[in-house]
Amino acid sequence: QKEVEQDPGPLSVPEGAIxxxxxxxxxxxxxxxMWYRQYSxxxxxxxxxxxxxxxxxxxxxxxxVDKSSKYISLFIRDSQPSDSATYLCAMKRAGGTSYGKLTFxxxxxxxxxx
Amino acid sequence: xxxxxxxxKYLVTQMGNDKSIKCEQNLGHDTMYWYKQDSKKFLKIxxxxxxxxxxxxxxxxNRFSPKSPDKAHLxxxxxxxxxxxxxxYFCASSQELPSQETQYFGPGTRLLVL
Numbered sequence: 749q750k751e752v753e754q755d756p757g758p759l760s761v762p763e764g765a766i767x768x769x770x771x772x773x774x775x776x777x778x779x780x781x782m783w784y785r786q787y788s789x790x791x792x793x794x795x796x797x798x799x800x801x802x803x804x805x806x807x808x809x810x811x812x813v814d815k816s817s818k819y820i821s822l823f824i825r826d827s828q829p830s831d832s833a834t835y836l837c838a839m840k841r842a843g844g845t846s847y848g849k850l851t852f853x854x855x856x857x858x859x860x861x862x
Numbered sequence: 863x864x865x866x867x868x869x870x871k872y873l874v875t876q877m878g879n880d881k882s883i884k885c886e887q888n889l890g891h892d893t894m895y896w897y898k899q900d901s902k903k904f905l906k907i908x909x910x911x912x913x914x915x916x917x918x919x920x921x922x923x924n925r926f927s928p929k930s931p932d933k934a935h936l937x938x939x940x941x942x943x944x945x946x947x948x949x950x951y952f953c954a955s956s957q958e959l960p961s962q963e964t965q966y967f968g969p970g971t972r973l974l975v976l
Contacts, residue, residue, distance in 0.1 A: 784967075790969060790970070791969050794965070849918055850965060854903065857903075
């Protein structure tokens, strides 16, 4: 079983739709939760970062973390064609010798069509 | 100015050859990483260096040898290339300060082994 599971999709939605992307994980030591966006033939770029449980909002993007259920989500409101990309969830332990080791989900391919 | 740069962007080579990929970051970060992304977009850490010292080695074949001549550079040398080494290799860097968990990724090096 992978430490982080993410529905690979693909997900295709019309412009303006609300998109929900999700990951589940098995390692309760994860404390930092991130969402990366990766456009075709580019490197991943950090979209949202959350520490421990709770919600974080940034413009049209909302990240939610539920540590009790080991479940994280990314919501995109009013989705735009420019949001079409692969979205990767990533997680990290706090402290110790982790030194930044990120464990990624498989990525969800999202297409927003006009 | 490119924060994390990699050369070359594309690499096509024959099985059994030896090749190197170079990475440089101008962000002043202490920690650098190599990731491998397979054809299904799964991104997995290979190595991490902190201040030129190897701190993460994720069960990578010893045909892969990272080298960090200084904090700003992390190179990856691959001996005796195999078909399964075909992938996109990403370099990343971060500054491991409290609440600063962002990893910045390079554009990737697309390696094809024939």
